[in-house]
Amino acid sequence: MRFAVEPSEGAGRNGVEAAGTPLVEARDVVKHFPLTQGIVSRLQRRPGEVLKAVDGVSLVIAPGETVGLVGESGCGKTTFGRCLVRLYEPTSGEIRFRGEDVLTHDAATTRRLRRSIQMIFQDPYSSLNPRKTVKAALGEVLTVHRLCPENEIPARVGELLERVGLSAAMGDRYPRQFSGGQRQRIGIARALAVDPVFIVADEAVSALDVSIQAQVINLLMRLQEEMGLTFLFIAHNLGVVRHISNRVAVMYLGKIVEIQPASTIFDEPLHPYTKALVRAIPKLDSALGARDTVAAIEGDPPSPIDIPTGCRFHPRCPYAMPICQTVEPPLADQGGGQTVACHLYPGS
Template identity: 55%
Template sequence: MTQTTENLIEVKHLKKYFDVKKGLFSRSDRQLKAVDDISFSIKKGETLGLVGESGCGKTTAGRTLLRLYEPTSGQILFHGKPLEKLTHKELLPYRKKMQMIFQDPYASLDPRMTVGEIIGDPLDVHRICKGKDRSDRIRELVELVGLKRDHINRYPHEFSGGQRQRIGIARALAVEPEFIVCDEPISALDVSIQAQVVNMLEDLQERFGLTYLFISHDLSMVRHISHKVGVMYLGSLVEIADAHELYTNMQHPYTKALLSAVPIPDPDLAEKSERIHLQGDVPSPLDPPPGCAFQTRCAYAVAACREVKPELKDMGNGHQVACHIVS
């Protein structure tokens, strides 16, 4: 995988602030800075893993990228074409190229629609095919994700969690996308089923040259599936590097703490491993600390960390770290 391919997705200084309404008599509304100035790019056919604790903004980042949320500021480039200013009508052809797989396979499928209707819906919306072509395509998609033809007329409640996630994947694939945001696609599944779904995602990537943004809090699965991994903390990207590099040569104190907390499924190694204890909780994104977002819990924090927000700096080989201490 040494050949240089073009960037399919490029994100520059993306911000997403949510307004939090206060009382009628207050002077101004507060802002929740869910995603606060992140930049990254994903090469065609590769997977970027996005990890972090709940509330760090990884899901918001994924959704803003697809313009399911309107970005507050920043640029989203798809094949070099900026998406953030397009009207809904102009955006429609791009919607076809960018799809999403959701976390909860129970909530993301309409219980009143059959599998065939669920998978056929995007075909109708984008007027891709109808009649016999449409039913052929649905049959093809169902088989592509490892379900059977006679599943087409069944309803979601008749399926297990893993099978439902397959239906969600078939729906995303229906419009032949180039880019898929996978938002915690395996978190709700059993261990033995997780591997089935991850393998399928890898096979599909190889077959159709798909590009993924893989959002998850399962750090070992992210390492397995991703080419590059980004670590988020309180709306900021603190470190991003090639998967192997990040897991073996992590630089940011938060990345170190996060990775040391992953339980190791091997009794001997677990005994030897040392854990970095983090003090306190993640600060509220409504009231983030000044300077570096992590300074309140960082054992190495110095004066500069409390004043200036560190920028991502390249350490060589595309390994970027946002930390004043690391240089």
């Protein structure tokens, strides 16, 4: 059984409880992108502008858990996900996987961790190399990591395709011969080829039709059950996250503002930003009179180059108080697994 869960992974897989060692631990991860300066400002020795995509994110993920990471476009959630799979080198901070430093410069360790941590990409149309057949693309992964003998590769590729709901006979086709949903399944099969433990799904269903979204989400949930996977599920749509996640983290302008179990966050959003997001989920039964009293968020998010002082949400927050303009609220535990960074709640 190639797909068998490693023994060390077996216990407590379905639990949300973070008891025991966490699988993934991110501490104060910061990713700043220096912006290219014009020659004039460089000659004037002006300090360079910096885009603060991720500005101190800490997140602990337990084995077998699915954490949803939501936020507007440009809030840094994709950047954070790419730091976890090491597509980006964080400016500072620490990322540990089973207690091991992910940001190591040891080539052998990096290679081993690459096998454990995989990513599913957003755009099924650009995430597959158009010049390679499905068989060649999946086979290449197996060859590079020497995961199985050369003569067993076709069988293993077929197995992977069937695992994601495609047929082994489709291996001879090129990506252009598949639909968006099928391509996303191929992308999933490619990530599974290395037998990963932790998968960052970066907007994995955002580009798909709603009916296909449900299929792919069900596939991911089934794979999680069968293979004992742990997911970080990045999305800008809370509704999608609700179905798949154990916990939901809400990100705003490079920081996590709230973390809650998925079972409570939709009924009891704490942070004003989360409230607005939850309110934005389309409902079939919302009668005209039954409108929430929370005002919709107004305006665009501030620029991540010039982040507001204090709480970064205060310019758009309907509850903003004087303190919000000067003091940045830390994430504070509210009990019941609820954590929020807002001056409206005690501890901040």
